[in-house]
Amino acid sequence: DIQMTQSPSSLSASVGDRVTITCRTSQSISNYLNWYQQKLGKAPKLLIYAASSLQNGVPSRFSGSGSGAEFTLTISSLQPEDCATYYCQQSYSSPFNFGQGTKLEIK
């Protein structure tokens, strides 16, 4: 199985801040890395697929980068509605594991 390690596990930032979340995998997965946003009590929502492709309808302040075994999700200018937990997920090989999540709070 491919192990996923997200950091940090939680962070607090102010509106307008640039926020970066990192995801590391236990082996190279090319660019088969996806990012999801989950708001409290809701289903996850796809933000970024194939490491850097923005899903339709997702604001352009979200971006993804990386390849191999290290990836980042960046929010360029944090907005109040970005308060959520963010998960990375590898779609390289079964089982399609998720990271443990990063809880993002607004100061």
Add this chain to the structure above:
Amino acid sequence: QVQLQESGPGLVKPSETLSLTCTVSGGSMSRYYWSWIRQPPGKELEWIAYIYYSGSTNYNPSLRSRVIISVDTSKNQFSLKMTSVTAADTAVYYCARGEAVAGAPFDYWGQGTLVTVSS
């Protein structure tokens, strides 16, 4: 707009079988993989299994011995059965869609249904 909706009992007794159905509307089941994913309260997401519209399957090895996934394309539904449940199987269960290409993400999700395992 594709929509997925989970249905099934919200309470299951220990050692019994959990059964859930996901109904797909607004689109065809063809050319997609259909997955079950769960999330215990306060914990991370865990992929359980997927089924292709043709019936081929793939299971998480950690759950393979207790899980069966099936599809009924005539009803636009797919289902999950999990046997011998324990309290550790208490979770919100989601159904989700993935395009049948290498590396596809889960692009559409159901709203989730909470299943509690308790006597």
